[in-house]
Amino acid sequence: MAQVSLGRKAAAEFLGTFWLTFGGCGSAALAVAFQTATEPRLLIGIGLTGVSLAFGLTVLTGAYAFGHISGGHFNPAVSFGLWAGKRFPGSELVPYIIAQVAGAIVAAAILALITSGKEDFTLFARLTSNGYGILSPGKYALYSCFVAEVVLTFMFLMVILGATDSRAPAGFAPLAIGLGLTLIHLISIPVTKTSVNPARSTEPALYAGGNKIWQLWHIKAAPILGGIIAGVVYPAVAGESGASGERVSRAA
Numbered sequence: 001m002a003q004v005s006l007g008r009k010a011a012a013e014f015l016g017t018f019w020l021t022f023g024g025c026g027s028a029a030l031a032v033a034f035q036t037a038t039e040p041r042l043l044i045g046i047g048l049t050g051v052s053l054a055f056g057l058t059v060l061t062g063a064y065a066f067g068h069i070s071g072g073h074f075n076p077a078v079s080f081g082l083w084a085g086k087r088f089p090g091s092e093l094v095p096y097i098i099a100q101v102a103g104a105i106v107a108a109a110i111l112a113l114i115t116s117g118k119e120d121f122t123l124f125a126r127l128t129s130n131g132y133g134i135l136s137p138g139k140y141a142l143y144s145c146f147v148a149e150v151v152l153t154f155m156f157l158m159v160i161l162g163a164t165d166s167r168a169p170a171g172f173a174p175l176a177i178g179l180g181l182t183l184i185h186l187i188s189i190p191v192t193k194t195s196v197n198p199a200r201s202t203e204p205a206l207y208a209g210g211n212k213i214w215q216l217w218h219i220k221a222a223p224i225l226g227g228i229i230a231g232v233v234y235p236a237v238a239g240e241s242g243a244s245g246e247r248v249s250r251a252a
Helices: 006-031 047-070 076-084 090-115 123-128 142-163 173-192 198-208 216-238
Strands: none
Touching: 006 047, 006 090, 006 123, 006 198, 047 173, 076 090, 076 142, 076 198, 076 216, 090 198, 142 173, 142 216, 198 216
């Protein structure tokens, strides 16, 4: 198989993270609950289950579209986890993370532009930013949110590493990973609105400003910590033969 240049890998990560942020956060900002102009008493929308599915579907479709180019990380925590698991070279970490953050920036900017056409301009930032305390949908404390993000990112990386193991059935990794991310959102949207992805969380917080910016540290630190722990634990559980350099991960 021909070697893919780092520039093309970064471009794939940009597009994949753009799609994850635009599709997942867009579903929360635009479709979670919608009141029609013709029927003002009729409230329709996809709800939290729909948002969870949207995040999972963006990963699944993005992995099939771009996974063969870059591995389909779309998430700095995934890149760190794969690096810790010796599935990803440290020399590519910074370019990948830059591309992922840039993709999230562009997606968030377009979503902010779209939602600015509605009366409540704060809708995008309010519905998509992560946080704890007063910024948690269920008003969960910092330690609850931090633990949830660490554990869920840890399990997300365990699913990724297992699904892309050389001994796992070939071709099904995106399905397992997409469904895994859906399950994670079903569990934790009431806690932090679900991050498990520092890139996806950064840009909505920047648009929201205020408390959402200074709370970013735990939304960045917890997923990265969870990803690194998984990168260390999985090889210890699966054995060295499970860490195949040929089958890159498809994730978000």
